[in-house]
Amino acid sequence: MPTILGQNQYGKAENRVVRITRDGDTHHIKDLNVSVALSGDMDDVHYSGSNANVLPTDTTKNTVFAFAKEHGIESAEQFGIHLARHFVTSQEPIKVARIRIQEYSWERIATSDNSSRFIGSDEVNHSFARKGQELRTTQITYDGEKWEIISGLKDLTVMNSTNSEFWGYVKDRYTTLKEAYDRILCTDVAAAWRYNWTSDDDRMPNWEKSYEQAKKHILQAFAETYSLSLQQTLYQMGSRVINSRSEIDEIRFSLPNNHHFLVDLEPFGLKNDNEVYFAADRPYGLIEATVLRDGVEPQIPVDMTNL
Numbered sequence: 001m002p003t004i005l006g007q008n009q010y011g012k013a014e015n016r017v018v019r020i021t022r023d024g025d026t027h028h029i030k031d032l033n034v035s036v037a038l039s040g041d042m043d044d045v046h047y048s049g050s051n052a053n054v055l056p057t058d059t060t061k062n063t064v065f066a067f068a069k070e071h072g073i074e075s076a077e078q079f080g081i082h083l084a085r086h087f088v089t090s091q092e093p094i095k096v097a098r099i100r101i102q103e104y105s106w107e108r109i110a111t112s113d114n115s116s117r118f119i120g121s122d123e124v125n126h127s128f129a130r131k132g133q134e135l136r137t138t139q140i141t142y143d144g145e146k147w148e149i150i151s152g153l154k155d156l157t158v159m160n161s162t163n164s165e166f167w168g169y170v171k172d173r174y175t176t177l178k179e180a181y182d183r184i185l186c187t188d189v190a191a192a193w194r195y196n197w198t199s200d201d202d203r204m205p206n207w208e209k210s211y212e213q214a215k216k217h218i219l220q221a222f223a224e225t226y227s228l229s230l231q232q233t234l235y236q237m238g239s240r241v242i243n244s245r246s247e248i249d250e251i252r253f254s255l256p257n258n259h260h261f262l263v264d265l266e267p268f269g270l271k272n273d274n275e276v277y278f279a280a281d282r283p284y285g286l287i288e289a290t291v292l293r294d295g296v297e298p299q300i301p302v303d304m305t306n307l
């Protein structure tokens, strides 16, 4: 049966590009998922395998990252327009470029009123929480006498665009990781905390307020900790909650280390001065720990945060 080629397009999908613009101590984030689809005179590659008209999808990926440096990312639309125009006007065989962009929005974390005691007031400008509601969770267990209430949240994505380092770790023959003295720290916070309210005879906590406050302390501790490891940040977040909320005795975290790798733009003659990152989705480091009020028995199950 004879066949003919129908509609076709190709490109690199889901380029996760993060552009940090550093305006002194005030940082701005653009976080995009960019998919490139090109079409045009592509009969030959399908019919005979001749690649003469094919700009590699790998090149389209590089172009996305290089453009993030060269042109910046003013808006998703502006960025997409630059890219689409580039592909169509620079490559004769390419007749149509379709750029799809999803943008992750971030908002600044409001730090605590007394933060200037811990950090310079200008440093609040590098800590962000991703917009979009986190999921609030709770588990209630009652045996007719005692209550166990474990509440928490998941998918609370936060980022520090500076004030994070990681060095001085063990190095064996398989270690290739370079020590980092200024890296992006990004995680999706999953936390579960246990209330010490166990009896109907005791005064019940204000659940709504407690949730809002626990979340606030987690965010502020993340923003205000100068981090030498995600483990250290985790502990700071946990102790901030335990120390500020007398109704909570125990908190467990599961924190993926959402790696952001600096993109090597040298091959394109561009210097990447901590501006353009590749946001990898896997594999990721996974840091998990419980923080307890001194003297209490741990009760939150290990997998409680994997709701």
Ligand SMILES: O=c1[nH]c(=O)c2[nH]c(=O)[nH]c2[nH]1
Pocket (backbone or CB within 6 Å): 166, 177, 228, 229, 230, 231, 257, 285
């Ligand atoms: O904060 C970190 N903790 C680690 O244990 C670790 N391991 C690693 O490779 N990177 C990091 N980062």
